Amino acid sequence: MTPYARRGVHGQTVETLARRVLSGEIPEGATLDLVALQDELDVSLTALRESLKVLAAKGMVDARQKRGTFVRARADWNLLDADVLRWQFAGGTASGTDPALLHNLGEVRGIIEPAAVRLAAARRTDTDLDALEAALTAMGEQDGGAAHAVEADLAFHRALLAATHNELLERMEMVIESGLAHRDEIVHSSPHGEDPVPSHRAVLDAVRDQDQAAAERAMRDLLDQAVRDLDRAHGTRPATDEGTANR
Template sequence: MTPYARRGVHGQTVETLARRVLSGEIPEGATLDLVALQSELDVSLTALRESLKVLAAKGMVDARQKRGTFVRARADWNLLDADVLRWQFAGGTSSDADLGLLRNLGEVRGIIEPAAVRLAARRRTDADLAEL
């Protein structure tokens, strides 16, 4: 998936909202005031809603009838999403838990990738070798 950075009003809105959520400026459980955000960010309601759909797909926000749009608990976020990882570590506000996630991810890669390479080597064809 293409990162959202610097991709028009929509992309900038996604970036701004995501960084605010990740930094805790908009805390878990907080209900978002869409009218205030629209005014503050100087974007259309359509652009704001589309941006929130992106964050909803990443598990960061949700919308419920009679509750509105709110920030979900961090445990519900897709922490392995490329954008979420980039947002977490770009701001320099990473917690020990975030760094632990990276260490654990490194361990998982260390276990899976060598096995995947061995399997690919066993299943390779002469055409695969020629292409390499």
Template sequence: MTPYARRGVHGQTVEALARRVLSGELPEGSTLDLVALQSELDVSLTALRESLKVLAAKGMVDARQKRGTFVRSRSDWNLLDADVLRWQFESDRTADADSALLRNLAEVRGIIEPAAVRLAAERRTEDDLAALDTAVDAMGQDGSDAAHAVEADLAFHRALLAATHNELLERMEMVIESGLAYRDRIVHSSPHSQDPVPAHRAVLDAVRDRDPRAAEAAMRALLDQAGRDLDRIGGSDTNTEGPTGQ
């Protein structure tokens, strides 16, 4: 998904407003001064209102007669929206807040991906295997920078969900990718990053063999390693092994 900031003035306004909400500059329950915001952001009132409609669709703001436009409670936000997830990771948050969000996303992945990979092992096509092979090959390319490694990892997990041939599970990529991309940028930027290929290859081999049980076990092993790697980078694990992108 293309970040709103790349979609012209309207998109940049959406991003700017979202950052203010996520940072607490526009706190929950606060009523927005549209005239002041229009001046600060240097946009037309029409552009501002259109941008607020985007945030309203994501549950972040609302408008009521006699009250005006206000920031809704976080409990009303669409936290599974890919943009909302991305904005949270990109906002000026505390390390504890980021850690909590990563833990939540890790738990979601732990529920979704082991079950999804079982379906992938049962339903995968040759085209699915080709996409997975391409992603694993990209992970193993020498001299790859962090951005390349992140994209290869995302492509692998995206292809796994596609291999389920369940369109609802495929859409879960929008939830998984935001947290996975943020985590991968941390892991792959580590100077001691280990080869990510073996863990992913084990998952792929089981999917290729149409072995749902082995595929699930390999995915759980991959996710467990991913959690340990991130703990080490955060200093909560004294293990000296380097991290592996998962």
């Protein structure tokens, strides 16, 4: 999905307002001063209102007579929306991203991906295997840099969800992708992460063999490694710790 910031003044206004709300700079329940925002952001009132319609569609703001436009309670926000997820992670660092958000992502992945990989093992086609193999090959290339490694990892997990041939599970990439990309940026920028290829290879081998139980075990091992790598990047796990207790 193209970030709103690449969509001109309207998109930049959406991004600015969204991040202020998500960061708490504009707190829940606050009424927005549209005239002041219009002046500060140097946009027309029409452009500002159109931007607020985007946030309203995502449950973040609402407008009422006599009250004006206000920030809704977090419980009303569409936290599974791809843009909302990306806005929460955008601009974060290993020390700056809300740890609870990454923890929640880890729990979601722990529920979705082991179950999804069982379906992938049962339903995969030769085309699915080719996509997984291509992503794994790209993951093993050492000269592409961190951005290349991140995209290869995302491609692998997208291909796994696609191999389930369940269109609702395929859409779960919107939930996983933003957080996974951010986690990968942290991990691949750290010198202490484990080589991701063997754990991903184990998943692919089990999917190719159509061994559902082995595929689930391999995915759980992969997710354990993901936690260890993130802990090392955050400095909460010694770089020399092999993490065998988590296996």
